[in-house]
Structures are given as C-alpha cells and as structure tokens.
Amino acid sequence: MKAAGTVYLVGAGPGDAGLLTLRGAELLGRADVVVYDALVNPELLRLAPPTAEIIYGGKRARAHAIPQEQLNALLVQKAREGKTVVRLKGGDPYLFGRGGEEAEELAAARIPFEVVPGISSIYAAPNYAGIPLTHRSCCSSFTVFTGHEDPTKGGTSLDYAQLARTPGTKVILMGVERIREIAEELMRHGMDGATPVGMVRWGTTGRQESLVGTLATIADLAAERGFTAPAVTVIGEVVHLRERLNWFEHRPLFGQRIVVTRTREQASQLSRQLLELGADVLEIPTIKIAPLTDRQQLEDLKDALEGIGCYDWLVFTSPNGVTAFFDYFFKVFGDVRALGNVRLAAIGPATAAKLQELHLRVDAMPRQYLAKQVAQAIREHGSVENLKILLLRAETANPELPRLLSEMGAIVDDVACYRTVAETEDVTGAAERFKEEGADWITFTSSSTVEHFHARFDLPACLAQFPRLKTASIGPETSKALQRLNVTPTVEAREHTIEGLVQALRRWRPAE
Structure with missing residues (x-):
C-alpha cells in the first residue's frame, strides 16, 4: 500500500508576495498539488513546479468554488495518493481561515500534516496604511473580532457591550458589509461616535486603498466610496498616526x-x-523563448560553431541570445576555451552581465540597441574591414545592424540561435x-x-x-x-x- 503524503496548511500572508515565509516558499517549490484561496496572491503559484496540479479552492463570501466539506475530502484524497499537498491560505491558516477545521479533518483521517503560520492582515494591512495597532501614547492592547460570522447561527456571538468598554484598539476582519451595523452597536453601547476609524482594502498590495473617518461617519463614507471587501477595519486613537506614518502609499508609483x-x-x-x-x-x-526548429537555421548554427575560431567578433543583442548560444556551444565543446581569442560585444548591461556570469570579458558594450552605436563600439577597437563578425540573435531580427556592418567592410554572419514564440x-x-x-x-x-x-x-x-x-x-x-x-x-x-x-x-x- 502506498504511503500517505503530507498536507501542509501554509499561510500565504496578506497579499504582498514578499511576505510569504521561507518555509512556505520551500514547500511550494516541492508541491505535487496546490489548493489555493481567493485572497492568495496568485503570483505565489509560480513558486510551484510546472508539473504541480493547481486547484482553486475559492472561499469568498457567497462564492465558494469548492464547498468546505468537499475541500476537506479533497485534501485527504490527494494525500492518500501519496502526494505532497500545499493548502495555501490567505493570511494565517488558524486566524479566521477555517484552517482549524481542515486540520481536524486531516487528523481524523490520520493524514500527516503541518501548519506553517503566515503573516496576518490583522496587523500587516494597517502597517502598510501607517496605522500601528499599539503605541505607548495611545494604547497597549488590541482586540480582534470578525464581522462575518457563521450564517447558520441564530444570532451574533459578539458581546458589543463588552467590546465597547474594552480599552485599546479594535480590529475587525471581514466586516465591510456590516460596518454600519457594527458601528451603531458599538455607539449604542457607549463608544464615542468621534472615535477615529480606518479601513484598509487590499492591504499590502499595489491595489491598496485606505479610508479614514469616525465611528459615526465611516459607514456613510464607505458607501459613498463604494468601499468593498476585502478590507481590515481599525477603530481607535492609533488611526490618527496614519498622517505621519503612512510610508507605503507615498511611494512614487503607488496606485499605478x-x-x-x-x-x-x-x-x-x-x-x-x-x-x-x-x-x-x-x-x-x-513571449517565451524556444529552441530552433528550422533545419536550415540549425545547420547555419552548426556551421558557425564548427568555425567559431575563425571569427573576430561575436555580437550578442540580448541575454536570451547569450543563454541560447552557450546552451548549444557547451553541447558541442564542453569547454569555454574553445572560443579562442574572439572578441565579445554585448548590447546593454543586462546582456553584458549574462556573459560575465560565464566569466567572459566583454570588449564592447553599447548601452543602446542602435545599429550605429553597435558598429561604433566595435570600430573603436580598430577598422572592421574584412573582420569576420558573428551576430547571434533571434530567428526574426532587425536587418539594419548586419547591413551597416557589411557596408563598413565586415564579413557578417547573421545566425539565429533561438526563437520567440507567443506565450498564451x-x-x-x-x-x-x-x-x-x-x-x-x-x-x-x-x-x-x-x-x-x-x-x-x-x-x-x-x-x-x-x-x-x-x-x-x-x-x-x-x-x-x-x-x-x-x-x-x-x-x-x-x-x-x-x-x-x-x-x-x-x-x-x-x-x-
């Protein structure tokens, strides 16, 4: 019988892909199956192997791609197939994310599992909006509660009287749709309507939006702005600090x-x-880079490689050209010394850096891909007349450079070493x-x-x-x-x- 795989309940963080933990990234890198939620930054899926099965688990209010019971069963099923399963959950798995329910199901089925904590939007979203949850001049505690309770319950389990008289900052998750009701209940139980309130939507990402009001005005402001989920709401004097501490939203390309x-x-x-x-x-x-398939182009590249010692210059126009050419080169020679005394030209610093990774010195580097500048950079080393120059480029490339070099008297071989094809x-x-x-x-x-x-x-x-x-x-x-x-x-x-x-x-x- 095949041994069961392991399920990893991984906190994906609040949205900024850079806030994923190292452990989370490591596990994604060796996952056979990834099941992810709506609030997970989809860029994280690129950390999974190309062979991994990617399953959208959904779970936004009123829009569940897979019902929770079926999702629990799916995790068990994939693990019993011997697979490494990463259950990627927004924020932290155990904070209002039903991770505890999934872990209980795995434990009952005797499936090995591990929980990898994640950075929660509870504090990350306010942080990126310039709102610390505690501050010595304001408060030394905070209370967190959810505005989205189990809809099957007969009523709310929140004790608004207790919440209203509890000192410190109050943080509400998933409460945008009920912000008017929540604000009214807190004021009805004694909270001052002038208490500052901040709401942060899509916190920690370039889509972030912030809204500031008071307990008495925030519901109307949210309605006027069309402020919708997902958002974190912060209630308390710390919201005033946003005017001085708002570091993220002042970045030069924020909102673009x-x-x-x-x-x-x-x-x-x-x-x-x-x-x-x-x-x-x-x-x-x-676009994506693909190897050559045309028989004649492959023959031309083969001839160029066999006669590599006859060239005076190799000219690379992109990092892709460097990578593709040397893939072919090392299959033929296996030793970079086979290049001989040829000089190297690289267009732009990125192309030059790619050559330098191979410990090759770049002799000429025009910063701009203009035919005249490329030719001039080579000519600075002496006349190009009768020099043999090998251009290593894409299958389809601008003919201006080889034409200009030929007019200057060079003997030019314009050889394709890769193709660009559509990425769909x-x-x-x-x-x-x-x-x-x-x-x-x-x-x-x-x-x-x-x-x-x-x-x-x-x-x-x-x-x-x-x-x-x-x-x-x-x-x-x-x-x-x-x-x-x-x-x-x-x-x-x-x-x-x-x-x-x-x-x-x-x-x-x-x-x-």
Whole structure:
C-alpha cells in the first residue's frame, strides 16, 4: 500500500508576495498539488513546479468554488495518493481561515500534516496604511473580532457591550458589509461616535486603498466610496498616526497598475523594481523563448560553431541570445576555451552581465540597441574591414545592424540561435484581470513583446477601451513597432535599459 503524503496548511500572508515565509516558499517549490484561496496572491503559484496540479479552492463570501466539506475530502484524497499537498491560505491558516477545521479533518483521517503560520492582515494591512495597532501614547492592547460570522447561527456571538468598554484598539476582519451595523452597536453601547476609524482594502498590495473617518461617519463614507471587501477595519486613537506614518502609499508609483510583458523568466527584474516603487504589477508575458526548429537555421548554427575560431567578433543583442548560444556551444565543446581569442560585444548591461556570469570579458558594450552605436563600439577597437563578425540573435531580427556592418567592410554572419514564440498561458489570472479592469501602463521591452501583445489583445482596441491606459517603450526599435500600429508611446526610456524604463515611468507627469 502506498504511503500517505503530507498536507501542509501554509499561510500565504496578506497579499504582498514578499511576505510569504521561507518555509512556505520551500514547500511550494516541492508541491505535487496546490489548493489555493481567493485572497492568495496568485503570483505565489509560480513558486510551484510546472508539473504541480493547481486547484482553486475559492472561499469568498457567497462564492465558494469548492464547498468546505468537499475541500476537506479533497485534501485527504490527494494525500492518500501519496502526494505532497500545499493548502495555501490567505493570511494565517488558524486566524479566521477555517484552517482549524481542515486540520481536524486531516487528523481524523490520520493524514500527516503541518501548519506553517503566515503573516496576518490583522496587523500587516494597517502597517502598510501607517496605522500601528499599539503605541505607548495611545494604547497597549488590541482586540480582534470578525464581522462575518457563521450564517447558520441564530444570532451574533459578539458581546458589543463588552467590546465597547474594552480599552485599546479594535480590529475587525471581514466586516465591510456590516460596518454600519457594527458601528451603531458599538455607539449604542457607549463608544464615542468621534472615535477615529480606518479601513484598509487590499492591504499590502499595489491595489491598496485606505479610508479614514469616525465611528459615526465611516459607514456613510464607505458607501459613498463604494468601499468593498476585502478590507481590515481599525477603530481607535492609533488611526490618527496614519498622517505621519503612512510610508507605503507615498511611494512614487503607488496606485499605478503596470503590465509587464517580458518573458516569464525575465519579468522579475522589472517587476521587482516596480513593486518596490509601490506599483500594482500584472505580469502578462507575451513571449517565451524556444529552441530552433528550422533545419536550415540549425545547420547555419552548426556551421558557425564548427568555425567559431575563425571569427573576430561575436555580437550578442540580448541575454536570451547569450543563454541560447552557450546552451548549444557547451553541447558541442564542453569547454569555454574553445572560443579562442574572439572578441565579445554585448548590447546593454543586462546582456553584458549574462556573459560575465560565464566569466567572459566583454570588449564592447553599447548601452543602446542602435545599429550605429553597435558598429561604433566595435570600430573603436580598430577598422572592421574584412573582420569576420558573428551576430547571434533571434530567428526574426532587425536587418539594419548586419547591413551597416557589411557596408563598413565586415564579413557578417547573421545566425539565429533561438526563437520567440507567443506565450498564451495565464497561470496567475493576470491576463484575465487586465481584460476586465485594464491598467495604467503597459511596458514593452522589445519589438517582439509589442507584436505578440497586439496579436493576443489588440493593442489599439485596448487603448480605446481603457482611456487611462498608456504605453512605455524601452527604446527606438520598440517604439517603431508601436508606431507601426499607429500607437505613439507615452514615454520612451532615455537609457535603453530596464532601469531607464523604470525612470521614464517615474518621470512622467500628465499634461496640464
């Protein structure tokens, strides 16, 4: 009989993917099955192996993808199949998340399980809104209660009289829909209507919204704003500290939803910088890198590898080209010394860094992908006349560079070493969210990201559907691809790098 697997009840944290614990990340990395809830940041699913079975467990008010009893049975079933199961739950598994019920079911079925605590929105959401739950000048205690009780109960189990007279901060989870009733009950039992109240929606993420009022006004304010779940409510004098301690919402790109279209493997570099600046990032990779399949292209690459010692320069135009070429190279030679005395040119610091990972010195590095600058960087080492230059690029690439080098007298072999193909998967649901809600920016880092995004979404139609949507280009070649669609980029990076693109977003100001 096959040994039972283990179920891990893992707290996914309050929304910011960076707040997942190391233990949680480790377990996701070796999961066979992941069952996740609605409030889990879907970006965390990328930590699971590509082979993992991903199951949406749902559980928002009135919208349960899988009823709790069936979900409990599912965990038991998957474990009995000998699988490692990660039950990914928003916040902490044992704090108003029914994790205790799931653990009881596993214990009754004699299934091994482990509970991995998570950071709770109880304190994380107020933290990101500038509201500490305790402070020596205000209070030294806090009380937490839920505004969403078991609907099968005959009445509330909350003792509002006790809550009203208990000193300290009060924190309400899942209470947005009942905030008027809760506020009225607290005031009816003696709480001052002028008591400050703060509400934090989608706390710790780029979607965060905050609302401040008093016990007497908060329900009307929430109704006027259309303030809906998920949100945490804080009642008490500590809310006044938000004016001085609101660190997260003052970040330069806070409130800006930005689409990243780079390949899944490369997206993190740009996404990380945008998240640090407070943006709400939607990673929607439009391309992925694939090996060559065309027989003639493979023959050309094979010939170039066999004659590698005859070249004076190897020119790499992207980190993808470096990775793809050396994958083929090491299969043939197995030793980097087979490159001989060839010189290396890399366009941009990211491409140069990829070569430096292989302990290869870069001889020429134009920062911008402009044919004239590439040619000039190579010519600074002497005349290029009669030099043999090998360009290692994508299957489809701009013909301007090889033409310019040839006109200068070089002998140029323009050889493909990888393909860019359309990425259509939507593992995290980011593409669906974009279709429904739009964004503030779409960032494009190459001509191919423009072309594949347009093929998938119809870029001009998106710009018409979402008037606030703007486009950001990494450089002239990418901008040309946009202009071919009759789209003028809102901003173009001065320095044609990821850092330059981020700076362009930071500098942009709407026209007066």
